[in-house]
Amino acid sequence: MSKVETILSQLKDIAANPKKAMDDFKAETGKGAVGVMPIYAPEEMIHATGFLPMGLWGAQGKTVSKARTYLPAFACSIMQQIMELQCEGAYDDLSAVLFSVPCDTLKCLSQKWKGTSPVIVFTHPQNRGLEAANQFLVTEYELVKEQLEHYLDVKITNAALENSIAIYNENRAVMREFVKVAADYPQVIDAVSRHAVFKARQFMLKEKHTALVKELIEEVKAMPVQPWDGKKVVVTGILLEPNELLDIFNEFKLAIVDDDLAQESRQIRVDVIDGEEGPLYRMAKAWQKMYGCSVATDTKKGRGKMLINKVAQTNADAVIVAMMKFCDPEEWDYPVMYREFEEKGIKNLMIEVDQEVSSFEQVKTRLQSFVEML
């Protein structure tokens, strides 16, 4: 196996076995893990406790049965899966769960955790331009911090927090670099591998992830850039899974040259800035700087323009909207983006992402005819 293959296979293993990743971490460090509900949380704070932050992004192909009692069928697909996993006790090894509430579904879900772990809920302010919003969020973060300290029995010092912020900033920067590298080398980093690199970072300490991805980037960049005989796309949505779906991208030679997925690039879009202010304030500021996301209010509606810019920057052939089934924030963004794409003559296709399904024939047919049109 080449070095590149070794690293990718390591990350793919972690992405595919989060439970094992957590158990290994526990065995190694004697510390536990803290769950992080989508989409945004001050993960740096968890990192500063020495516990492992674990992203909770549902599962694939699980039949929703127990969760049916508590959630009607029109709740978004990912939350159906998460509710099912809660009912099964899959999250009960977590020492706590951090829960933000930027959409109506998450507000409700934050009040009905079916597992045994304590849940720490906080609210992001949505009038994000105002300094008062930063102040509000600092207080929410202070309360999150107190609760983490209480449940995990650890003191979070400013020094530890600053160290974690630096580690996270570095990881985000490296991942932004990785996105560019993956776009230049689609022959080496295909859609499945690209996703695995992103997904693994949800289940690893970021410093370890950074080290691996840096090495990967170095190895890949040592190779010559080859011309790409397929098409290039930018993808947007909550997430684009599972591998069976990404395999279709590979089969039709659709290279993902940039993404705006909540699970992937939205996580690394903004850094916590340096400055004189305290760490919690600077972390709150990062939320103020966030853009292009359906749950971060933007009365200027910049997401479509952002995607159009991404298409221009990457020379992409099209945008693919990966629509999480029953996700109303994303569904509300769609008509405006769609109009903007059409006005600019940008080819686009919406496909549905449903974590409960295990057959992808329909998506395949749609992607196939779309590719033929490009």
Add this chain to the structure above:
Amino acid sequence: MSLTQGMKAKQLLAYYQAKNDEDARKAKERGDLVCWSASVAPPEFCITMGIEMVYPETHAAGIGAKKGAMDMLDVAERKGYNIDCCSYGRVNMGYMECLKEAAMTGVKPEVLVNSPAADVPLPDLVITCNNICNTLLKWYENLAAELDIPCIVIDVPFNHTMPIPEYAKAYIADQFRNAIAQLEVICGKPFDWKKFKEVKDQTQRSVYHWNRIADMAQYKPSPLNGFDLFNYMALIVACRSKDYAEITFKAFADELEENLKAGVYAFKGAEKTRIQWEGIAVWPHLGHTFKTLKNLGSIMTGTAYPALWDLHYDADDESLHSMAEAYTRIYINTCLSNKVEVLMGIMEKGKIDGTIYHLNRSCKLMSFLNVETAEIIKERNGKPYVSFDGDQTDPRVYSPAQYETRVQALVEMMEANMAAAE
């Protein structure tokens, strides 16, 4: 002599609803500003500035009740709106697209000509508030983008822990001041703080009489038919900062008090059971939901939804924290345990025997905690409940047969409970 002299409350309701729309049309003709607003966003600032207000949720509900929703939903669907988006929002985006087309081409599109929709003008600005849902943030982002107009946001953070903390009130009050500054720029004139005080006082008088109406459901038998709250809601939403609401509600509350004294009750014949309605009304099928209950001897004497507009606050409080609190304490903007408390209070006051939960396809926030809420309440007060599938404006979701079966079952449970108690 005024036009309204001698009008009964019901006539006043129709009169002022029409007049409010007319006010907006006239303002538009004069070149004055019109604002579209989320239903529980504070109107006090815009009214102080002399801006006329239009309420898309109420407007959409009216279209739904007059069986005109499908046409507007189709327009929205063609623009890419998924059926999963709240139907109030979809009806409104459909209506907005029709108006926009009319404004751009000078020709009213066919669907608009044939629509029973009340004639309201396009907005010059919009104001939204997420105290009832974050959907209203998304919907108003889109209005602002599609019409290229300013959007004022009042963000009231979800109260995951009660009581409401001071830092949340401070954040909201700061946004009030910011909204005022935005309006000063939009209107090109300074904010009139003296008038603001009058508008706040007016709002409080409207709220006072609104609460007097709801209070009448505490009597057994009840002089108030709870479904009337749904009918009168249009004014507490759209006109609470004008005297239209106050005049109408006072007249209605006075009528109800007289009826109570005279022994005239809402239910002709004896009311047998009293129910709580949890959720929004099913506007396209309002008559059916009501009559089914009536035929079984059941009257609705409690519902938290119209009580969202119990926006009492201290109008003299210059910090605006009291007003901030009023706008954020909405029960669906709070944690589950507070929601339970609020509903239990309503049940106690209305002497309720059981609850009907509207599982609303449009409204995630008012649906996804229903099971937990219902179970906790049943555990605590032993009152039975049922749930039915509906939607406040998309007529396709509701099934009359399912509703009838569920209500029948509820009535049987309530009657069995009462028999056991005797």
